[in-house]
Amino acid sequence: MAEYLNCPLCGFEFEKLDTLCAHGCPLGGSCNFVRCPSCQYEFLEHQRKVSWLHRLFGREEAQKPRLPEGIVPLRDLKRGEQARVICLGGDNGSRHNTLAVFGLVPEAEITLVQQLPACVVQVGETELAVDPAIAREILVERLA
Amino acid sequence: MNRAQRADDTANPGKVTVLVGNPNVGKSVLFKNLTDRYVTVSNFPGTTVEIVEARASFDGHEVAVIDTPGINDLSQRSDDARVTRELLAKHDDATIIQVADARNLRRALLLTLQLADLKRPTVLVLNMADELEERGGQIDCARLSEILGVPVVMTVAPRNQGTRQLIEALPRAQPPSGSWLAAEPVNEYVGNRARLGQVNDILAETYSMSQPESPSLKVRLGFWAMHPVKGVGFLAVALLAVFWIVGLFGAGTLVDLLETGVFRQQVAPIAIQAVDAVLPFPHTHETESIPLGVSVPLSPVHELGIVTAQREVIVPAYQEPADISLSLRQQVWRFLHDLLVGEFGTITMALSYALAIVLPIVTTFFLVFSILEDSGYFSRMAIMVNRVFRIMGLNGKAVLPMILGLGCDTMATMTTRILETRKERIITTMLLALAIPCSAQLGVLLALMAALSPAGAIFWIGLLVAVIFAVGWLTSRLFPGQTSEFILEVPPMRRPHVKNVVAKTYARLNWYLKEVIPIFVIGTAILFLLERLGFLTVIARVGEPLVTGWLGLPAEITNAFLVGFMRRDFGAVYILDAAIGADPVLSPHQILVAMVTITLFMPCFANFLMIAKEQGVRVAWRMAGFIFPFAFLVGGAVNHLGEWLNT
């Protein structure tokens, strides 16, 4: 059965089929993005709302998209592991840019410094701390 | 100025020189090297928040040098870069000195390519050459200069290395060669990704970095400081050290020494005698034997006594002979005498308070704060507290203004600029004004706490923390807008330079004293006048229902709240006096109520002005309109709760 979606920006109704991930990132069908064929706006299919209570006490939701072999969210890396960034995730252009100016872009190689209390990665000679919520959306490929 | 000289000036491309670069790369140190003007330097990205300009003379040419806030991205939309963009637009003939962290050449070159679009004469400075070497990196400056078409200079700013070469390179400054970005990119992100691709090509030819060996102690300390478990221990040790130095040594040892040993035993008697000599009227001052005990804290309960001295000295209180009536002239003398060295006297009260109590506490606080700031610890602390700050609609970055607030809330209100959204700035400003006691007040409160049971002190701290979270949470719900995402660069741990720590402490103290002393002097004078004119009793009567009824305090304490409107720490001194002074009128329960109420007051008038300046007059009035009633509300609640528990 065909799934229909409504674009939150222009209200255009369209079929879900081939509109997934237009980044051209190697995730292909497992990327969470949908792009509206009418206005080209990209959005997440399901936008989760997280209350502060949830953020504070709630268990981190096990959000398991169908990821190809070897690709994991940044959040799943272990201390000291090296990885290559695949996709910055999220539909937040200004966040992408903020990460980019620190050198965190697709193709960049990173080393994980720690996960808690905030995720810290080393990109080049920069140590960058990001909120766990962001780290969950960044996808990386482990390097041997 | 004659014509020949003016022609020379316009021909000289270096009339205005702007230092631009990523945050925390040493622009401000370099600025000091070039102009001899000190601006705050610290190991924290985002130290400089305003443009600073100073004149310098390079080989006989007058040049205006401008220091700017650090930026990562010059593109149109980013807000931090607005100041710098506007500045560069205003000075369209400016030479750009781009300062780079040599280790982090990738990020610097991204900025270089953005700056290249402006086609301004540029010099690229690779600062922190020492850290590059330590880390085992190498940069081919000649090749880099060839590719970019601009002079490249290596420097180590704190050691003043390379400054000479930089000045010599300035006349050779040229707009970067070539066009780096042909087509107009769709958005900033796409543009920056394209630039990063080009940067990687340049790096491949010029930059090499060895694999990191086993981490040094400094690096390891940096890891521990943000480790989920060790980091908490680190935080505890840091807080304990601060308490030790500021709370025990500053507020204890130094205050004893200055307040008793210097002011009450030496300065006040001399001042009283001098005033008596100049403004004679018949009276005799009382004498008192003042004991002095100065000791160095070894642990919170052990001290090492170093000086004890007892001196018999004259005090402000005096007796007048009963049978003589004063002439008009003598009455004027008496009035001035009381204004200067009376019980509310400018010298005996305002100056002794500002210089002998506040100064040592604030000095030790700023000293410790500067050391922590230069070590790079605060960014790691931001990581540690990020989670809990979320409750208040803030992210970890807000920790810096909050801690600085323990030194001076007004200064901290200005520092809220480092926060990204208006919502975060408002919440932080609000919490600073409401519940973060500044070091002057903290000192007085520490003394007050001595009169309380430990349980009372713990209750007070717990209540403050609860108020901070509750009000923060409430404000974050009520105020529309977004909390910014937590993305923070963590600077490397560095050993603080003594020179910089001293310079920074001095600059902050200077600012603080200039602000505090006039307010104290004027405040005491106003109070003195009110008392002389009999207004204090009137005010005490008006405030009675609130103070005696609701708060359950003696009517005199109204004065404390009255001056508390001007400076809350000043109000706290009154309470201290009423609590442990010559004739104590407060019970421990009342001390607690008064303490809670005064702590929640707005810090001082200057703070109000600063809020008005940073956030607008409307916001300032609204905050004041919330804070003062709220302070009385909570104070009264504590009073009634205490009474209810007692019965």
Ligand SMILES: Nc1nc2c(ncn2[C@@H]2O[C@H](COP(=O)(O)OP(=O)(O)OP(=O)(O)O)[C@@H](O)[C@H]2O)c(=O)[nH]1
């Ligand atoms: N080892 C080393 N440290 C340096 C050098 N230059 C600056 N620093 C340190 O780097 C830190 C940042 O220096 P600042 O001058 O405040 O940096 P800034 O570029 O003005 O920073 P913002 O104003 O935040 O943009 C300070 O702790 C300096 O002591 C250098 O050449 N070598």
Ligand SMILES: [Mg+2]
């Ligand atoms: Mg600076």
Ligand SMILES: [Zn+2]
């Ligand atoms: Zn006298």
